[in-house]
Amino acid sequence: xxxxxxxxxxxxxxxxxxxxxxxxxxxxxxxxxxxxxxxxxxxxxxxxxxxxxxxxxxxxxxxxxxxxxxxxxxxxxxxxxxxxxxxxxxxxxxxxxxxxxxxxxxxxxxxxxxxxxxxxxxxxxxxxxxxxxxxxxxxxxxxxxxxxxxxxxxxxxxxxxxxxxxxxxxxxxxxxxxxxxxxxxxxxxxxxxxxxxxxxxxxxxxxxxxxxxxxxxxxxxxxxxxxxxxxxxxxxxxxxxxxxxxxxxxxxxxxxxxxxxxxxxxxxxxxxxxxxxxxxxxxxxxxxxxxxxxxxxxxxxxxxxxxxx
Amino acid sequence: xxxxxxxxxxxxxxxxxxxxxxxxxxxxxxxxxxxxxxxxxxxxxxxxxxxxxxxxxxxxxxxxxxxxxxxxxxxxxxxxxxxxxxxxxxxxxxxxxxxxxxxxxxxxxxxxxxxxxxxxxxxxxxxxxxxxxxxxxxxxxxxxxxxxxxxxxxxxxxxxxxxxxxxxxxxxxxxxxxxxxxxxxxxxxxxxxxxxxxxxxxxxxxxxxxxxxxxxxxxxxxxxxxxxxxxxxxxxxxxxxxxxxxxxxxxxxxxxxxxxxxxxxxxxxxxxxxxxxxxxxxxxxxxxxxxxxxxxxxxxxxxxxxxxxxxxxxxxxxxxxxxxxxxxxxxxxxxxxxxxxxxxxxxxxxxxxxxxxxxxxxxxxxxxxxxxxxxxxxxxxxxxxxxxxxxxxxxxxxxxxxxxxxxxxxxxxxxxxxxxxxxxxxxxxxxxxxxxxxxxx
Numbered sequence: 001x002x003x004x005x006x007x008x009x010x011x012x013x014x015x016x017x018x019x020x021x022x023x024x025x026x027x028x029x030x031x032x033x034x035x036x037x038x039x040x041x042x043x044x045x046x047x048x049x050x051x052x053x054x055x056x057x058x059x060x061x062x063x064x065x066x067x068x069x070x071x072x073x074x075x076x077x078x079x080x081x082x083x084x085x086x087x088x089x090x091x092x093x094x095x096x097x098x099x100x101x102x103x104x105x106x107x108x109x110x111x112x113x114x115x116x117x118x119x120x121x122x123x124x125x126x127x128x129x130x131x132x133x134x135x136x137x138x139x140x141x142x143x144x145x146x147x148x149x150x151x152x153x154x155x156x157x158x159x160x161x162x163x164x165x166x167x168x169x170x171x172x173x174x175x176x177x178x179x180x181x182x183x184x185x186x187x188x189x190x191x192x193x194x195x196x197x198x199x200x201x202x203x204x205x206x207x208x209x210x211x212x213x214x215x216x217x218x219x220x221x222x223x224x225x226x227x228x229x230x231x232x233x234x235x236x237x238x239x240x241x242x243x244x245x246x247x248x249x250x251x252x253x254x255x256x257x258x259x260x261x262x263x264x265x266x267x268x269x270x271x272x273x274x275x276x277x278x279x280x281x282x283x284x285x286x287x288x289x290x291x292x293x294x295x296x297x298x299x300x301x302x303x304x305x306x307x308x309x
Numbered sequence: 310x311x312x313x314x315x316x317x318x319x320x321x322x323x324x325x326x327x328x329x330x331x332x333x334x335x336x337x338x339x340x341x342x343x344x345x346x347x348x349x350x351x352x353x354x355x356x357x358x359x360x361x362x363x364x365x366x367x368x369x370x371x372x373x374x375x376x377x378x379x380x381x382x383x384x385x386x387x388x389x390x391x392x393x394x395x396x397x398x399x400x401x402x403x404x405x406x407x408x409x410x411x412x413x414x415x416x417x418x419x420x421x422x423x424x425x426x427x428x429x430x431x432x433x434x435x436x437x438x439x440x441x442x443x444x445x446x447x448x449x450x451x452x453x454x455x456x457x458x459x460x461x462x463x464x465x466x467x468x469x470x471x472x473x474x475x476x477x478x479x480x481x482x483x484x485x486x487x488x489x490x491x492x493x494x495x496x497x498x499x500x501x502x503x504x505x506x507x508x509x510x511x512x513x514x515x516x517x518x519x520x521x522x523x524x525x526x527x528x529x530x531x532x533x534x535x536x537x538x539x540x541x542x543x544x545x546x547x548x549x550x551x552x553x554x555x556x557x558x559x560x561x562x563x564x565x566x567x568x569x570x571x572x573x574x575x576x577x578x579x580x581x582x583x584x585x586x587x588x589x590x591x592x593x594x595x596x597x598x599x600x601x602x603x604x605x606x607x608x609x610x611x612x613x614x615x616x617x618x619x620x621x622x623x624x625x626x627x628x629x630x631x632x633x634x635x636x637x638x639x640x641x642x643x644x645x646x647x648x649x650x651x652x653x654x655x656x657x658x659x660x661x662x663x664x665x666x667x668x669x670x671x672x673x674x675x676x677x678x679x680x681x682x683x684x685x686x687x688x689x690x691x692x693x694x695x696x697x698x699x700x701x702x703x704x705x706x707x708x709x710x711x712x713x714x715x716x717x718x719x720x721x722x723x724x725x726x727x728x729x730x731x732x733x734x735x736x737x738x739x740x741x742x743x744x745x746x747x748x749x750x
Contacts, residue, residue, distance in 0.1 A: 015744055051529040053731070070532075078529040084522030089323070100315050101530040145526070 004029045004153060004184040005050070010059030012045055019045040020056070021208040027186065027201070032179055034199035034216070035188040036297075038305055041205045043188050044081070047155055050186070051078050064152065074103040077151035081158045081188075083142050085130045092126035095145050102149040109148065116144040120170075135162050143171060147178060154178060155186045160194060172198060192298035204301065206308045216297070223295040223303065227267045228274060229253055231289030232281050237262035240284045248277065257288060265293065312531045313539050320543025324510065325550065334551050338558040360405035360435065363387040365395050367412040368419060375446050382435070396426065406431055408439060416447050416454075490669050493693035496618055497664045499552075500689055501657050504626055507548040508633040508653075511540055512646065515637030515730070524730045533727040538719070541630045545623060610698070617695050620708065625688030628715040629653065635722035638729030639737050660689035672697040682707050684714035721746065 005027040012020040020042045027033045037043050048054045050061065052068060061068040063075065085094055092113070099109035117123040120140050130138055139162045147154065156175065160168040176198065179185055187199060195202065195216075203213035212219060232240060240262045244250055251265040262285075268277055274292070281287050295303075324330055363385045364376065376384035382405075387395045392409060399407045406427030413419040423443060425431065452459050515537075518524045527536055636649040663686060667676045672694050681691040681699075687707045691699070728745035729737070737745075 014748065048731070053525070053528050073530060076529070078526065080522070080525040080529075082522040082525065084520075084524075084526075086323070086517075086523055087521055097315065097319055098526065098530070101312055101527070142526075 002028055004064060005186075006060075006062040007046075007050075008060045008062075010046070010049060010056045010061065012042075012049060012054070012056050018208050020049075022059070023205070023210050024059075025203050025210065025213060027184060029184055030179060030182055031200040032175070032185045032187055032198050034195045034202035034297075035186055035205070036190075036195065036202055036301060037205035042208045043205055044157070046205070047078070047080075047157060047186070047188065050153075050155065051076060074149060075152045077102075077146045077149065077154045079142060079146040079154075079156045079159055081161070083139065083162075085138060085142060087131040088129055090126070091128050091130060091133070091141055094130065095141060095148070098145045099148050102151075104149050112148050113144070116148065120144065136164060136167060139163060140167070143174070147174075151183065153184050153186070155188075157188045158190070159187070160189070160191065192296065192301060195297040199297075202297070204304055206305050209308075211304050211308050212300070219300060220295055223300050225267060225293065225295070226270060226272075226274075227251070227265050227293040228277060229255060229263075229289060229291045229293055230266055230277070230281060230287070231255070231257040231261060231263045232285040233257075233259045233261040233288055234285035235260075240281075243280065243284065247280075255289070259288065261285065261288070263289070313535050313542075316531065316536055316539025317543045317546070320514065320540050321546050323514070324544055324547035330547065330551070334554050335558070338555050338562065342559070342562050359383050361385065361403065362405050362408065362435075362439075363395060363399060364408040364410065365390075365392050366410045367392075368410050370410065370419075370450070371446060375442060382438075399426065400428070405435070410443075416451055420444075420447055489696035492614065493668060493672075493696045494664065496614070496695075497661060497689040497693040500618075500622055500625055500692060501661050503548055503552070503622065504629045504657060504688075505654070507544050507626065508630045511544050511630040512633040512637035513643065514540055514544070515634050515726070516640065516643055516646075519638070519641065519730055519733075528730065533730060534723045537631065537634050537723055537726050540634060541627060544630065545626050548626070549622075610696070614695055617704065618692060621688035621692050621711070624708070624711045624715055628684065628688075628711070628718050629657070631715075631719040631722035635725040635729065635742075638726040639732075639742060640729075641733060641736070645736050656683075656685035657689070660686035664690050664693040668693040668697075673699075678703065682710060684711045687711055724748070 003026045005025070007023060007025040007027075010020055010023045011018070023042075023046060035043055035046070045054070049056050050068075052070065052073060063072050066072075089097075095113050096106065096109050099113065100106060104112070114123070117126065122137070122140060125133065125137065125141070130141070133141070143159070146156075154175075159171055159175065163171060172194065175185060175187075187195075189195060199216050201214065202216050202219065204211050234240060241250065241264070244264070244266060248269075249267040251267070253263050253265045255263065257263050266277060268274060274290075278287065278290060281290070358381075360382045362382055364371070364387065366386070366388050369388070373384075373386070376386075378384060387398070387407070390398070395407055398404070406425055409424040409426065410419070411422050411424075413422055420443075425436065425439065449459055452462065518527065632653050636646055636653070639649065640646050660680065663676065663680045667674060667680075668690065671677060677690060677694055680686045681694055681703070688711065691704070691707050695704075724746050725742055728748055
């Protein structure tokens with residue numbers, strides 16, 4: 001069994017409104033799975049169904065090969081986008097309470113909390129009330145509560161919002177560490193640079209439908225345009241341009257070369273090797289820059305969503 | 310079950326550890342008793358001031374025997390000075406007022422022409438006291454005129470007290486009827502207060518979870534129904550604890566105060582009446598009223614009342630607080646609750662009104678009976694009826710109806726609750742709530 005979570009043909013309607021239309025996803029064990037989509041696409045609905053907060057109208061969900069059932073709650077950790085804790089409750093008490101709701105015994109919860117509080121260097125907050133903490137501090141507590149019961153499946157909805165870059169880095173490191181220790185992570189975000197950085201797989205949901213899913217590298221390959229960014233040191237850029245125009249499509253580029261010369265984005269026909277372009281360029285001058293324009297997650301997101309509408 | 314216990318514990322502690330709960334619990338009985346003492350003390354202080362009343366008796370009917378000085382009123386005969394002079398003196402001096410008894414042909418005309426002058430309008434108790442004195446005197450004089458021995462009249466007055474029994478052989482009396490009304494009204498009223506205070510507290514706690522956004526974390530660990538139930542039970546236990554503490558504190562205070570200060574609670578209660586009225590009451594009822602009342606009180610079906618009180622307390626509270634929870638879930642903040650609160654409050658208030666209006670006069674009449682069956686008013690109205698003795702089958706029917714309604718309402722409220730807690734933004738209408746009821750899962 002290589003998939004931890006199998007979502008098969010899930011549909012969810014609220015009255016007339018369809019929130020999820022026949023969605024199927026497979027989330028491999030030990031991966032970071034990016035669940036992407038514009039606002040209101042249906043991500044939260046799907047996450048709530050996985051968390052058994054709501055039930056799907058039709059379709060099945062298998063966790064580790066078993067149909068989703070109430071006892072699975074203890075194997076899932078969820079950090080919702082809209083976060084909050086009881087404001088007037090003390091940090092320690094609150095963490096203990098939430099951990100016990102996830103099925104941990106009190107002594108075990110205490111032991112693990114001590115470990116995490118020491119790790120994040122926040123042991124001094126134990127007896128403080130949440131309302132006395134800053135937003136970022138409360139987020140840390142919330143992160144700990146999410147992972148404390150060592151769930152097989154972790155769901156993070158915008159985990160970095162509210163964190164400064166240093167703490168965001170810390171949390172990102174922790175998430176990857178959890179993956180390396182065997183947890184499977186569903187990661188929902190709008191911050192595409194963190195998708196590049198962390199996700200092994202992605203799925204894109206738009207207007208209640210899944211429009212793309214798969215390994216991030218495969219999807220990038222699908223979306224590659226065979227366009228190369230080139231920079232050649234020369235006194236005579238016009239000449240090169242005319243030469244290239246005969247064989248390739250040329251677009252303006254926006255990178256900056258340090259020495260004077262010619263820059264452009266060059267699209268080469270499919271099934272043609274970039275070596276041909278390179279050898280042509282070396283004849284014209286000193287090649288200082290040669291880079292394939294790999295589509296970023298951001299480009300893919302925008303392209304796919306625009307195409308869908 | 311384990312999770313439900315955790316939730317109940319948290320809700321209970323969150324409520325009990327709250328400063329306002331602690332203040333309310335320990336301060337309000339002290340306040341009530343304190344205010345009682347204050348009233349008692351002030352009225353005592355008030356009575357200590359001796360009222361000087363003078364009288365001018367041109368008829369020469371009354372003597373010092375008729376106008377005996379009491380603790381609070383001092384009478385002086387100014388007849389020799391004459392009416393004009395007396396008027397002037399009273400107006401200038403430190404007098405409460407003066408009574409003028411003119412000379413008339415007959416007692417009947419005299420009775421209509423006695424006058425009282427004072428600077429401020431006199432208190433009712435003083436006037437009725439004076440009227441009493443004059444009336445008694447005139448009656449005696451009239452009896453003498455008619456040649457009737459007043460001693461014989463006195464002897465002819467035989468106090469009558471019809472003893473009332475029901476067919477199960479219980480004896481009842483006017484006093485015990487009063488007690489029954491009192492116990493019933495207090496129980497019903499307490500229930501309403503409890504439901505209102507703790508029902509809104511359940512609602513507030515739901516809104517707090519929604520606004521602090523912790524709700525999504527909680528419902529990813531437990532079922533919304535468990536959370537709602539835990540909240541209701543936790544709050545109910547906090548409420549019961551509060552009443553329990555109040556009971557104990559009041560008991561301790563009354564014991565301590567009666568033994569240390571020699572002031573019984575009964576005296577505090579009667580202190581609102583003027584000393585004259587108390588004296589009059591004692592004359593009518595005899596000195597043993599209080600002991601009698603206590604004896605009668607213990608003859609009420611106290612165990613039944615207590616058990617039913619707890620049952621209706623919990624049944625009514627569950628019924629209403631599940632509605633409060635649903636309202637809390639439907640809105641984002643407390644100001645939006647009003648339109649949904651009214652239909653909840655209405656039957657509660659109706660229950661108390663129906664109880665006050667009908668149960669007192671006719672505890673087993675059709676209106677009282679019907680309202681003690683309708684589940685939204687039955688906790689209050691039935692509690693008011695119980696001290697009068699309600700047939701067991703009526704209680705059973707009322708309890709069963711309440712039980713079923715409460716299960717149904719909790720189920721329905723849970724459906725609204727489950728959808729509502731995750732809805733933000735638009736204030737829902739009744740139509741929205743109806744739609745939520747039909748959502749699956």
